[in-house]
Every structure is written in structure tokens, then in C-alpha cells.
Amino acid sequence: MLNDPDIKPDADILKKALGRAHAAxxxxxxxxxAAGLEMTWNYYKDGKAWLCKxxxxxxxxxxxSAWDGYIKTGFYFTEKTRAGVAGLDVDENIKTAFARAGAAGKLVPLSINVSRKAQVRDVMALAEYKKALK
Structure with missing residues (x-):
């Protein structure tokens, strides 16, 4: 959604772009x-959009990334760290989809579309796991 390189996402722009997902x-x-994570929005020319790292x-x-009505989060794991996701306290649908996901090169992607505040718990569980990896 955020594809104008001259308009950096701020609170107002994100509120308009996300709609009902802004609360999430x-x-x-x-x-x-609170978890010590830093969020930085940058414009990426290859994808022609703003992404938050x-x-x-x-x-x-x-x-x-921001979409109409939801936030898309993308995690990347290696085959070695993939198994740990199965042991996390996250939605079973996330675990099932991730177990079926194929590797993209050396990394295995895990994407979650977040539209409700309750889903943040799963994202943060994955973030804490990823933070702890060496």
C-alpha cells in the first residue's frame, strides 16, 4: 500500500493505510x-514500497508491511532453527502452514497477516524466539 517514495509512513499515514488494523x-x-525491538521504515526500490525492518x-x-485492513509480518528461519517454531505457544494454523512451507534458498519464510490485536501475541512469541537464536 505504501508505495510513494516521497511519503514516509508516519502515524497519520499508517492509520489511513491500515484502517481497522491500525489498533493491531x-x-x-x-x-x-517493550521487547527492545527497533522498528525502522525504509523505502525499497526493488519492491517499490515502504517496509518496516x-x-x-x-x-x-x-x-x-502495511496493507488495506491488515499488517503482513515476515519471519525467516533456517532449516536448523525451523524445528523450534513447532514448540512455540502460537496458533496451530501458523505451525501447520510453516511445517508445509518450502525453503526459499537457505531460508524458510513464515508470514502472518495481522488484523486483530489478539494476533500480536503470536507475532511476539515468534519475535522472542528469533531474538534468542544465535
Whole structure:
């Protein structure tokens, strides 16, 4: 949704872009901050859109993008770290989809579309797992 390189996402722009999912975004941003995660919006020419990189120290924990009515979060795991996701306290549908996901090169993607505040709990469980990985 955010594809104008001259308009950096701010609170007002995100509120308009996300619509009903804005409350979930605010909840996620607050939880990320409390967990020591830093959220930085950058424009990426290859995708022609603004993406939010969420990092812990120097490690990329996940990516976030704004869509009409939801936030898309993207995590990337290796085959070695993939198994740990199955043991997390997250929605079973997430685990099932991830178990079926194929690798893209050396990484296995895990995407969650977040439209409700309740889903932030799953995103943060994955973020904490990713943060703890070496």
C-alpha cells in the first residue's frame, strides 16, 4: 500500500493505510518497543514500497508491511532453527502452514497477516524466539 517514495509512513499515514488494523499495529509497535525491538521504515526500490525492518541490536527479527485492513509480518528461519517454531505457544494454523512451507534458498519464510490485536501475541512469541537464536 505504501508505495510513494516521497511519503514516509508516519502515524497519520499508517492509520489511513491500515484502517481497522491500525489498533493491531499500535499494539504490535508497543509490544516490540517493550521487547527492545527497533522498528525502522525504509523505502525499497526493488519492491517499490515502504517496509518496516524490525531489529534487535543488529539482528533482523522480522519485516512488516502495511496493507488495506491488515499488517503482513515476515519471519525467516533456517532449516536448523525451523524445528523450534513447532514448540512455540502460537496458533496451530501458523505451525501447520510453516511445517508445509518450502525453503526459499537457505531460508524458510513464515508470514502472518495481522488484523486483530489478539494476533500480536503470536507475532511476539515468534519475535522472542528469533531474538534468542544465535
Amino acid at each position: 499495529y499500535e499494539t504490535l509497535a508497543a509490544a516490540a518497543g 524490525v531489529v534487535y541490536k543488529k539482528k533482523t527479527v522480522f519485516w512488516l
